Amino acid sequence: xxxxxxxxxxxxxxxxxxxxxxxxxxxxxxxxxxxAVMAEDAGxxxxxxxxxxITNDTMKKCISxxxxxxxxxxxxxxxxTMQINPDADAILxxxxxxxRNAEMLIGKHVIAAPYLRRTSLEIIPTxxxxxxxxxxxxxxxxxxxxxxxxxxDDIAVCTAMAxxxxxxxxxxxxxxxxxxxxxxxxxxxxxxxxISVPLIIGGGIDxxxxxxxxxxxxxxxxxxxxxxxxDPALIPQLAHARNI
Ligand code: 1GP
Numbered sequence: 001x002x003x004x005x006x007x008x009x010x011x012x013x014x015x016x017x018x019x020x021x022x023x024x025x026x027x028x029x030x031x032x033x034x035x036a037v038m039a040e041d042a043g044x045x046x047x048x049x050x051x052x053x054i055t056n057d058t059m060k061k062c063i064s065x066x067x068x069x070x071x072x073x074x075x076x077x078x079x080x081t082m083q084i085n086p087d088a089d090a091i092l093x094x095x096x097x098x099x100r101n102a103e104m105l106i107g108k109h110v111i112a113a114p115y116l117r118r119t120s121l122e123i124i125p126t127x128x129x130x131x132x133x134x135x136x137x138x139x140x141x142x143x144x145x146x147x148x149x150x151x152x153d154d155i156a157v158c159t160a161m162a163x164x165x166x167x168x169x170x171x172x173x174x175x176x177x178x179x180x181x182x183x184x185x186x187x188x189x190x191x192x193x194x195i196s197v198p199l200i201i202g203g204g205i206d207x208x209x210x211x212x213x214x215x216x217x218x219x220x221x222x223x224x225x226x227x228x229x230x231d232p233a234l235i236p237q238l239a240h241a242r243n244i
Contacts, residue, residue: 044235047073092124096145104145126172139174178225208240
């Protein structure tokens, strides 16, 4: 439980965390290498790797490039069971609690469990909540679930509370990769007031200003994918935004 313990101890010290998401489908090996070097220099806390739909076979290669280029822990953010890879350090064992698709709540987990048991991946049970950001995202389409409406803070709060009561160790609220706008500040504030496990926010965070506001609203960790893939120079500015 090394990574989770580090996340907990950062939260206790109010030290905000930055996570860069690498989607192997969107980034060439060269880009991954560049991002990993810049992330290492900027003191990024974690890498997530995964995607709603991965059509090439570069997951293993990406992990090895990230590990050769930096010492930042690599956490799998799986879109499906095929993305489990024993070379990473940990996996978010995501239950899609905003949806009502039994496969995403428990079905895939049953299939993955015996395989995960044979790896040394640290398993971090995480309540995953998708929030509507104005248009369908790959995550909502591929998971065959309805995201929580953008303005329904109360539904997000009750969903996050239920996830924590079920024993999930983190809550990850995601507007979806490439979302037109991130999760609202008021939703983050309301959820934060009602849970005590670490709160992760991702989707559509494309500037240090937005990142800072989201940290100030209560996110313990933010996840940035698209913006960094487009412009790796954002990495040091995002890292700086952790100092709220
Ligand atoms: C998606 O939260 C992540 O699941 C990251 O989203 O690519 O929009 O930064 P972006």
